[in-house]
Amino acid sequence: MAKNPIQFQKGLSLTAFLAQYGDESKCYHPLFTFRWPQGFVCPKCGHTDHCQIASRKVLQCNYCHTQTSLTAGTIFASTKLPLTVWFLAIYLISQAKNGISSLHLGRTLGVSANTALRIKHKLQQTMKERDDSQPLHELVVIDDAYWGGKKYDGVRGRGATGKTPFVASISLTEEGHPVKMRLSKVIGFTKEELTGWAKKHLNPDTLVVSDGLNCFPGVEDADCEHEPIISRTENGYDEFGVFKWVNIMIGSVKNALHGTYHHVSPSHLPRYLAEFCYRFNRRFELHTMVDRLAYVAMRTPPMPQRLLKLAEVRW
Ligand SMILES: [Zn+2]
Known part of the structure; x- marks a missing residue:
């Protein structure tokens, strides 16, 4: 029987993933480029001169002194978790064809099952918003x-x-x-x-x-x-x-x-369904999924837990 090319395609190996995103600065730099492809721009006054303070957690505009963080205004907003944890979560979720339970995700990430669940819901929301922005056709x-x-x-x-x-x-x-x-x-x-x-x-x-x-x-x-x-x-x-x-x-x-x-x-079902759709719709691009999902996450507005819980997502 002929091999199914999708089933046997190469994903991103854990070794390759760790080489690419294995420490905090390796995760910080791609996110910075995703957010400010032309270099830092102050969200308040538009100036580009800035400095980084408090071990790179905060960026300060040299002109108006407004402080901002890399992840402010994105799905990662106000996170206390290292970026390496987020990237590993993105890796595990995007490569798992049948999904990954929050218990398993939490154990692998070294965080509680509740934290893992919140991470998962935020990434699912990212996937949903991305696919929702691309209507089916023909x-x-x-x-x-x-x-x-x-x-x-x-x-x-x-x-x-x-x-x-x-x-x-x-x-x-x-x-x-x-x-x-x-x-x-x-x-x-x-x-x-x-x-x-x-x-x-x-x-x-x-x-x-x-x-x-x-x-x-x-x-x-x-x-x-x-x-x-x-x-x-x-x-x-x-x-x-x-x-x-x-x-x-x-x-x-x-x-x-x-x-x-x-x-x-039933109230969480739309996000779980969206997770399966997102992976299926990118099944030919398993090796680029981490980059792509991180990119989209930087363009997805924050989703506080309060909203994640309450939102009766429809369609
Ligand atoms: Zn400024």
């Missing part, structure tokens, strides 16, 4: 999916009790190969909900293929084309193979969520 297959609830209540799928509904969508090439996926929690499968979702996550003129569930024509109000393909028989058989990829992805994400996290509450 050809997208869409389906309804559900997380949690009672396993054996006699009702399966649509209409089952206690389950959290989410939209599963995947963009395909003309040859039917998967490009990117987006999994988004919704309040329910109504036409209005799907219109709102499509306005955020699909480019206009996207061709959306669905199984014809009543809510999916809602994407037409977001200027997308909708083509229902009713190919499923009573036992769920997908006659034309249209839903093959979307079904594979729903299955593998749910398996990984069950296997790694056991319990994910």
Whole structure:
């Protein structure tokens, strides 16, 4: 059997990672360049002359004496953790295909499980915001999916009790190969909900293929084309193979969520789903993921724990 090139691609080895980001200054310099590619600029007055004080924790403008830190205004804001811990977390999360539990993450980083959980939620938020800024386009297959609830209540799928509904969508090439996926929690499968979702996550003129569930024509109000393909028989058989990829992805994400996290509450589900999408969408670029995620993190606004906890993330 031919090797699957994605499965066997080289990620970033731990040795290579440590050589690149093994101490505080090796982490500081790339972040500095990500934040100020042309060199330091005072956030208040725009001057570039500055000095570093308190062992490089604070940068002070020589003109107006405003003090700022490298990570102020980013997802790393007010962190007390060394940057090496953040980079190692980025490494572990970005390379773990099935996710990593906060217990395991905490043990590996040498921090408490609670701290690890906060790190993870912040990085998940970074991943979500990044993918949310890049709508799917051209050809997208869409389906309804559900997380949690009672396993054996006699009702399966649509209409089952206690389950959290989410939209599963995947963009395909003309040859039917998967490009990117987006999994988004919704309040329910109504036409209005799907219109709102499509306005955020699909480019206009996207061709959306669905199984014809009543809510999916809602994407037409977001200027997308909708083509229902009713190919499923009573036992769920997908006659034309249209839903093959979307079904594979729903299955593998749910398996990984069950296997790694056991319990994910409905309010946190959107971030967990986003984590899987982010990795899947960059599966050809495993070796550059640390750099890229650190770069995006420097452009993601702070997310205080208070908001992480309360935010009922939708879509
Ligand atoms: Zn200044």
